[in-house]
Amino acid sequence: MDALAGLLDGPRARGAFLMRAVMNPPWAVRVEDRAPLTLMCMTRGESWLLPDGGDPVLLRPGDIAIARGPDAYTWADDPASPPRARIGPGGTCSTLQGEPLAEAMHLGVRTWGDSPDGAASILIGTYQMAGEVSGRLLAALPPLVFLAADEWNCPLMPVLDEEISRDEPGQSVMLDRLLDLLLIVTLRSWFSRPQAEAPAWYLAMADPVVGQALRLMQDDPAHSWTVASLAAKAGVSRAGLARRFTELVGEPPMAYLTGWRLGLAADLLRETDATVGAVARQVGYSGSFALSAAFKRVRGISPQEHRSFP
Numbered sequence: 001m002d003a004l005a006g007l008l009d010g011p012r013a014r015g016a017f018l019m020r021a022v023m024n025p026p027w028a029v030r031v032e033d034r035a036p037l038t039l040m041c042m043t044r045g046e047s048w049l050l051p052d053g054g055d056p057v058l059l060r061p062g063d064i065a066i067a068r069g070p071d072a073y074t075w076a077d078d079p080a081s082p083p084r085a086r087i088g089p090g091g092t093c094s095t096l097q098g099e100p101l102a103e104a105m106h107l108g109v110r111t112w113g114d115s116p117d118g119a120a121s122i123l124i125g126t127y128q129m130a131g132e133v134s135g136r137l138l139a140a141l142p143p144l145v146f147l148a149a150d151e152w153n154c155p156l157m158p159v160l161d162e163e164i165s166r167d168e169p170g171q172s173v174m175l176d177r178l179l180d181l182l183l184i185v186t187l188r189s190w191f192s193r194p195q196a197e198a199p200a201w202y203l204a205m206a207d208p209v210v211g212q213a214l215r216l217m218q219d220d221p222a223h224s225w226t227v228a229s230l231a232a233k234a235g236v237s238r239a240g241l242a243r244r245f246t247e248l249v250g251e252p253p254m255a256y257l258t259g260w261r262l263g264l265a266a267d268l269l270r271e272t273d274a275t276v277g278a279v280a281r282q283v284g285y286s287g288s289f290a291l292s293a294a295f296k297r298v299r300g301i302s303p304q305e306h307r308s309f310p
Helices: 003-008 135-140 156-163 171-191 200-204 210-219 227-234 238-249 253-271 276-283 288-299 303-308
Strands: 017-023 028-031 037-044 047-051 057-059 064-068 073-076 085-087 106-108 111-113 120-127 144-147
Touching: 037 156, 037 171, 047 064, 047 144, 057 144, 064 171, 120 156, 120 171, 135 253, 144 171, 156 171, 200 210, 200 238, 210 227, 210 238, 210 253, 227 238, 227 253, 238 253, 253 276, 253 288, 253 303, 276 288, 276 303, 288 303
Parallel strands: 017 111, 028 085
Antiparallel strands: 017 120, 028 073, 037 064, 037 120, 047 057, 047 073, 064 144, 106 111
16 A cells, blocks of 8 residues: 555545535635535635635635635635625534525525626535544645645546536435545645645655555554564564654654554444444454553543544
8 A cells, every 4th residue: 555545545425515606706604614624626716715823825716725624714705805604514504693594595406605607616525524534634634735726637626517516316426426536636636745744654655664664554454563573574673663663753663553553443433334343353453342442542532432423
């Protein structure tokens, strides 16, 4: 498994919230939906993305941005425009005073806004449930990812633009898969940039020794790895691997392996109906008791509590 495959394995939209927003200035929308991940693709005009506590970002046609939740942000024609609408959990839409706006701003199938011919048009795809996106991916991303049109190349945006307003059999499944692919292509482009704030283990994949140890653990987390067995596979001494791994990744090999296993377990608990015992064996623990002990020690809650959280 390469570094990017290990990071991107898992985005699977299920009934994602997708729409085309069409607006005329002046306008501003406050987004407080607490969704784990939202993609925004500008198709016409310009708009500003104003993250709380972050720098404003101007989106032009062909630009794409990814907002990592649960932080709120404002989307507007101008940074000075006051918000007139609020998007809440589940894609609910209201005024800032709580009055519903869904019907008033409904412009057709998956189309929302204040004018069918508005100056600004943007495609929005939201992963609403945490289990739809790998926790490992969310942990690796900054609050806002932005790529200008000339920094990425993907034919999927025009396809999504064409398909988003159709209402045909199987359309929601098709849109979910388009959203997954668009997310993967966007992140592949973003992580390839030198200035991308990729996690240390991702960058360490390029090292011939540490990268091999990382791939061994990621490819087969259920194996009973030790520092000695990893070092033997990498062709270095146990002490040499431990020192080099800690320097590049920021933690010892076994600490990384524990985090990787628990991250996989956390995703499996949300994504599947497998028992805690079955998940434990899949990620390298002898049974439910061993996984529960490690999960609670590192994450502070039990696997069942993690699974039950919304």
